[in-house]
Amino acid sequence: MPRPRRTQISLEDTPYYHCCSRVVRRAFLCGDDKFSGKNYDHRRSWIETLLFELETVFAIDVAAFAVMSNHLHVVLHIDVETANRWxxxxxxxxxxxxxxxxxxxxxxxxxxxxxxxxxxxxxxxxxxxxxxLCDLSWFMRCLNEPIARQANQEDNCTGRFWEGRFKSQALLDEAAVLACMAYVDLNPIRAMMADTPEQSEHTSIQLRIKAALKGEQPKKLLSFIGNERAHQPKGIAFSLQDYLELVDDTGRIIRNDKRGAISENSAKLLRRLNIPRDNWLKLTTEFGKLFHGPVGTLQELTHYCEHLEKRRRHFVTSCQHFPTD
Known part of the structure; x- marks a missing residue:
């Protein structure tokens, strides 16, 4: 039985959450539907446009996203401090x-x-x-409901477009956040919808690469702020260049038709995260299968469960992919 959303959110433990919504009927969210012969690629822009409109309204930042053929992924950062300053x-x-x-x-x-x-x-x-305005459920509601109405109108039908609930996962530490972002950014490559990250349409990684070529970061996405933590604005505490290189290396490896390897620079980042190379590849290819709840080390999972007064620590076996020192 699905658990109430309030029992899955613990801002005391993390402001980062991975959300996924899937369509419930045969018609595709976007792409080609082999049954009807229709193409729904234009719906990708619906999602992306609305996603960034909501980002300007809510005290919630978009860290990563990918719009697939029958589902969408977003990694969100809940910014309670901004909401309280308003x-x-x-x-x-x-x-x-x-x-x-x-x-x-x-x-x-x-x-x-x-x-x-x-x-x-x-x-x-x-x-x-x-x-x-800093509530995950309200953000996803305001994203999914208008898209469902618009798609139903286009399909000339009524009823559910999305599954009853979006899925959310607490990302409890830096390693979990980065692994989940890479998993989301590499979705089109795993699905063979694109050959390279820069060719992955309507994804956060494409926006980051395009901006990086100009020496910038996308204003619509939560920024990477580097490794220094003191006196830094909000953002992801890693180097953008390190992340882009790690995603590119990983994308080359998981494609069967490409030869690739983890570079020394990417290996340093994985060592900082304390994630072995094989574990990293498993995380970025099977994240959705490995984790059906909170993601992080056993220690972080324990704290999360204590704060939410959970009697049992579910998904403990998945914590082995995030080894502690």
Whole structure:
């Protein structure tokens, strides 16, 4: 039986989560449907456009994404600090980008005077909206529901488009985050939808490579901030160049028609993560099969379960792929 989403989210342990949504009927999310003969590639742009629109509204950053033929992957970073820094009016302005609110919230957002007897109700609404703007379920709801309606309209049908629930996994440490991002970024290569990461359309890795060629990072994605941690802005605590090289090396290895090897620079990054080469390849090719719940070392999994008051540590055997010192 599926567990309530609140029993899977522990911001005390990690702000990073991997989410996956799959279509429930035969029609493809995108790509060619051999049964109907139709092509749905244009739906990829629906997903990507809406994903980044939501990123500007929510206090949630996109670290990685890949839109596949019948499912999509996103790695998200929940930025509670940003949500807490927003003023009351900023919270309402953000919320009203997606939802109408009510007469009271619209009045306050416009700077109009609020009656004393309305203050309690207004504060209650602001607190709810602030919480929702850094809520994983609300983010995925606002992503999946419009796409489902648009696809149903195009297919001239009704009913479910997505499976009943999106799947989410807590990524409990740096190694889990990087392994999951690489797994997501290499999805098109494993599925033979692309030969190289830079040819993988509608993926985060393609955006990062295109920006890197200009000496930049995509503004729409959570940035890599390097190895130094002190006085750094929010971001992924690794070198972008190291990550791109590691993904490229891994992509060459997992393709049967290419010859590749882990370079010395990539090997240094894996040693820093304390992940053996064979474990890394298994993680980036079988991540979805290995993990059906939280991802990380046994120690991090134990802390996660304690904070969520779980009596049992599920998926313990998968922790062996993230060895501790």
């Amino acid at each position: 003023t009351d009016r900023e919270v309402l302005e953000q919320w009203h980008k997606l939802f109408n609110g009510d007469d009271l919230t619209r009045k306050f957002a416009k700077g109009e005077l609020v009656e004393p007897h309305e203050v309690v109700r207004l504060r209650h609404a602001i607190a709810i909206y602030r919480s929702r």
